[in-house]
Amino acid sequence: MNISEQPFYFRATIYLLLAGLIVSFLILAQNILIPFTIAVVFTFLLLPVSRRLEQWRIPKVLAILISIIFALACFVAMIYFFYSQVLSFVKDWPAMQEALTAKWVSFQEFISETFNVSKIEQQVWLKTKIQESAATGGVLVLGIFSATTTFLASFALIPIYIFFLTLYKDKFREFVLLITKEEKNDHALMVVKKVSVVSQKYLRGIFLDVLILSVLNSTGFLILGLPHAILFGVLAALLNVIPYIGVLIGSILPILMAFLTKDSMAYPLAVLGICFFVQFLDNNFITPYVVGSSVSINPLTATLALVGSSLIWGIPGMILCMPLTGMAKVVCDNVDSLKPYGFLIGEEVNYREQEHIQDKLVKRLLKRDKKISETK
Numbered sequence: 475m476n477i478s479e480q481p482f483y484f485r486a487t488i489y490l491l492l493a494g495l496i497v498s499f500l501i502l503a504q505n506i507l508i509p510f511t512i513a514v515v516f517t518f519l520l521l522p523v524s525r526r527l528e529q530w531r532i533p534k535v536l537a538i539l540i541s542i543i544f545a546l547a548c549f550v551a552m553i554y555f556f557y558s559q560v561l562s563f564v565k566d567w568p569a570m571q572e573a574l575t576a577k578w579v580s581f582q583e584f585i586s587e588t589f590n591v592s593k594i595e596q597q598v599w600l601k602t603k604i605q606e607s608a609a610t611g612g613v614l615v616l617g618i619f620s621a622t623t624t625f626l627a628s629f630a631l632i633p634i635y636i637f638f639l640t641l642y643k644d645k646f647r648e649f650v651l652l653i654t655k656e657e658k659n660d661h662a663l664m665v666v667k668k669v670s671v672v673s674q675k676y677l678r679g680i681f682l683d684v685l686i687l688s689v690l691n692s693t694g695f696l697i698l699g700l701p702h703a704i705l706f707g708v709l710a711a712l713l714n715v716i717p718y719i720g721v722l723i724g725s726i727l728p729i730l731m732a733f734l735t736k737d738s739m740a741y742p743l744a745v746l747g748i749c750f751f752v753q754f755l756d757n758n759f760i761t762p763y764v765v766g767s768s769v770s771i772n773p774l775t776a777t778l779a780l781v782g783s784s785l786i787w788g789i790p791g792m793i794l795c796m797p798l799t800g801m802a803k804v805v806c807d808n809v810d811s812l813k814p815y816g817f818l819i820g821e822e823v824n825y826r827e828q829e830h831i832q833d834k835l836v837k838r839l840l841k842r843d844k845k846i847s848e849t850k
């Protein structure tokens with residue numbers, strides 16, 4: 475008997491068990507799945523680079539290696555930038571520590587005068603809280619160290635995954651044809667192509683968005699004379715990749731720096747104003763133009779995806795949730811039985827427009843691929 479013919483409670487139980495098994499698998503296999511998923515995302519991003527190199531008569535394997543080396547060079551350059559900025563930050567730490575001490579004394583005096591709590595009582599309370607936190611702090615630090623070590627060990631596999639995913643892309647194409655009915659082969663290839671095209675456009679837009687936000691944030695912080703303005707400007711732009719939470723953390727850090735290093739409260743308020751203004755520009759002008767509306771997820775779906783992915787994969791899940799949700803939406807939009815779900819998780823106003831944009835992008839790239847194959 476078909477499962478759709480079973481009673482509702484039976485079907486609900488089966489679906490809940492299946493969902494539980496999938497979540498359990500994602501958690502247990504995260505050391506394998508997280509690097510592989512990152513590799514899939516970057517494969518979509520690097521495909522145009524390797525394809526362009528192949529058009530220049532460079533052998534396929536060499537073209538893939540060059541594209542991966544280029545990505546690694548960009549990553550190493552970013553790491554070196556943060557390393558140099560953090561070194562500069564560490565050199566200034568003693569001066570900031572003095573400023574923090576002065577601010578803390580002023581804060582203690584404010585608490586004492588306002589709430590009639592003596593400085594000694596405040597110090598006793600603070601010491602008690604520090605001792606309570608120290609009991610779990612060691613476990614937390616050990617967990618972070620273990621997770622970082624595991625990630626770095628798994629990170630070495632990402633270029634290898636990218637290489638083979640790009641090398642065997644034609645094999646994956648044939649696999650799609652083999653698992654679908656012959657009359658649906660063209661539609662299946664169209665769906666795969668749409669996922670690839672929209673993902674590339676979305677990811678390129680995200681990287682360009684981060685670059686623009688880095689310039690805007692850094693410029694605003696430099697005008698205010700905020701110490702380490704470039705570091706905080708770039709960090710705020712990178713954290714913007716994490717929906718909602720990233721924006722909040724990216725704004726709090728420069729505000730705290732302004733509070734510690736400046737005597738007037740006007741500076742923290744000015745930093746807050748810059749963060750708000752840049753975010754306004756990003757939401758209303760930069761993201762719609764640079765990232766586009768080809769993948770538009772409504773805020774409810776974005777929030778659920780963010781919370782769920784953070785519970786399953788932690789910080790990597792929070793970073794990957796939007797690209798993966800966008801890919802899932804593209805699949806839903808182009809499979810008849812899943813179209814209602816694509817409509818549900820997307821922006822209602824732009825739903826038809828998104829479909830038109832996707833079709834236009836895919837048709838243009840299919841024509842380009844046909845010309846390339848004819849040339850070969």
